[in-house]
Amino acid sequence: MDTREVDQQTVAPERKGNGSGRVGPGDARTTEIEERRSGPRKRIIFAIAAVVVIAIAVIWGLPWLNFMLAHEGTDDAHVAADVVAVTSKIPERINKILVDTNQPVHRGQLLLVLDNRDELAKLRAAQAQYDLAAANQRATTEQGQGGVSQASGAIENVQAQVPMAQAGVVQATAQLRAAQAQVPAAQQAYQKAQADLSRAQSLVSTGDVASQTLDAARAQAAGAAAQLRGAQDQVYQAQANVAASQSRVAASQAGVSEASGALTTAQGKLAQAADPSQVEAAGAQLNLARQNLAYTRIYATTDGYVGEKSAEVGQTIGAGMTLLTIVPHNVYITANYKETQMGRMRVGQQVEIRVDAYKGVTFHGHVGSINPASENTYALVPAQNASGNFVKVTQRIPVRIEVDDQRADMPLRPGMSVETYVRVK
Known part of the structure; x- marks a missing residue:
C-alpha cells in the first residue's frame, strides 16, 4: 500500500477521535508531514519569482542604465520664449484695440490705433x-x-x-x-x-x-x-x-x-x-512729424499669441509704456544643469525632452548654447560665505535647448515644466 494512503488512513481516525479540537500526537505528525511536502514547493516558487524579478530588472534596468550613462538629465527645466513687449513711441490716447488676450497675431498685423489729431x-x-x-x-x-x-x-x-x-x-x-x-x-x-x-x-x-x-x-x-x-x-x-x-x-x-x-x-x-x-x-521736422503720425498705428513685430494686455480704449499712455505682450511661436528650453554634469556637454548635442503636460510624449531638440556663467553670478545679491564658514554648494549652469519638433497639437507654452536629457556620448 502507498505510504500516502496509509498516512491518510491513520490521520482520519485521529481527526475523528479527537473532537475536542486539541492537537494530539497524531496532529503534530500530520503537520510535520505537510511541512515536509510544502517546503520544496515554496523554494521553487521563490526561485521562480526571483528569476522573474531579475529578468524584469535586467530587461528594464539595463536600457535605463545605458540611457542614464549616455545622458545627462535634469528636471530643473522649463519652456521659455523671448516675449515681445508692445510699446508706444509717443504719448497719446488709445482709440482702438483690435486684438484680445490669447489671440493669435501675425507679423505686421495692426494691433492698436491711437488718436492722431495732434x-x-x-x-x-x-x-x-x-x-x-x-x-x-x-x-x-x-x-x-x-x-x-x-x-x-x-x-x-x-x-x-x-x-x-x-x-x-x-x-x-x-x-x-x-x-x-x-x-x-x-x-x-x-x-x-x-x-x-x-x-x-x-x-x-x-x-x-x-x-x-x-x-x-x-x-x-x-x-x-x-x-x-x-x-x-x-x-x-x-x-x-x-x-x-x-x-x-x-x-x-x-x-x-x-x-x-x-x-x-x-x-x-x-x-x-x-x-x-x-x-x-x-x-527733418517734417520727417519727424510723419513718423509720429505713423506711430499712432501700432503693429505686431512677430508672429505669436497675445499674452498679457494692460491697455484699454480711452486710456492715455506714455512713451515706452507696455501695452501688451506677444508670446512668439518659437520657444526654447532653459535647463539648469549642475556643474558636475557639464564636463561632457557640448553645443549641438541631441536632447530628449519630456513635458509634464504631455505624459508619454518625447520631444527632440539640441543644445543651442551654454551660458558662460552660473545662475548665482547673475543674482542681485550673490551668496557669499564668511571666512572659516565655507559651505560648498553645487552651482547650476543654464543651458539653452532648441526644440526641433514643435507640434501644433501639443504646443509648448512658456513656463511649462519639462525634463531634459542631453546625449553626451
Whole structure:
C-alpha cells in the first residue's frame, strides 16, 4: 500500500477521535508531514519569482542604465520664449484695440490705433514750414544767381576797358614824344630869327640895309616865337593826354577790383542762399512729424499669441509704456544643469525632452548654447560665505535647448515644466 494512503488512513481516525479540537500526537505528525511536502514547493516558487524579478530588472534596468550613462538629465527645466513687449513711441490716447488676450497675431498685423489729431496738425505745420523754407531758398538762389551774372558782366566790361585805356596811354605817350621832338627845331628857328632880327636892327641903324629888311626880320622872329610856343603847347597837351590816359587805366583797374569784390559778394550770397541747412532742418521736422503720425498705428513685430494686455480704449499712455505682450511661436528650453554634469556637454548635442503636460510624449531638440556663467553670478545679491564658514554648494549652469519638433497639437507654452536629457556620448 502507498505510504500516502496509509498516512491518510491513520490521520482520519485521529481527526475523528479527537473532537475536542486539541492537537494530539497524531496532529503534530500530520503537520510535520505537510511541512515536509510544502517546503520544496515554496523554494521553487521563490526561485521562480526571483528569476522573474531579475529578468524584469535586467530587461528594464539595463536600457535605463545605458540611457542614464549616455545622458545627462535634469528636471530643473522649463519652456521659455523671448516675449515681445508692445510699446508706444509717443504719448497719446488709445482709440482702438483690435486684438484680445490669447489671440493669435501675425507679423505686421495692426494691433492698436491711437488718436492722431495732434500728429496730423503737427504734420501740416511741418509741411508748411518745409514748403516756406524751400520757396525762400529758391528765391534767394535765383536772386544770388542774378547778382553773380550782373557782377560777372560788370567785370567783363571793365576788363575790356583796361586794354583800351592802356592803348590810350601808349598813343598819348607817342604824341608827347612827337611834340617834344618838335620843340628843339622850333627853338633853333626862334633863336636864328632873333639873331637875324638883331643883325637887321644893327644894319638898319648904320644905314646899310633898308627898313623893309628890319620889318621882315621882325616878322620872321615873331613867327618863330609863335612856332616855339605852339610846339611847347603841344608838349603840354600831350603830357595832359598821357596823364588822362593813365588816369583812365587806373580807373579801369579800380573798376575791375570793385567788380571783383561785387562778384565775390554775389557769390557769397548765392552760396548762402544755396545752403541746404534750413531746408534740411525743416525736412527733418517734417520727417519727424510723419513718423509720429505713423506711430499712432501700432503693429505686431512677430508672429505669436497675445499674452498679457494692460491697455484699454480711452486710456492715455506714455512713451515706452507696455501695452501688451506677444508670446512668439518659437520657444526654447532653459535647463539648469549642475556643474558636475557639464564636463561632457557640448553645443549641438541631441536632447530628449519630456513635458509634464504631455505624459508619454518625447520631444527632440539640441543644445543651442551654454551660458558662460552660473545662475548665482547673475543674482542681485550673490551668496557669499564668511571666512572659516565655507559651505560648498553645487552651482547650476543654464543651458539653452532648441526644440526641433514643435507640434501644433501639443504646443509648448512658456513656463511649462519639462525634463531634459542631453546625449553626451
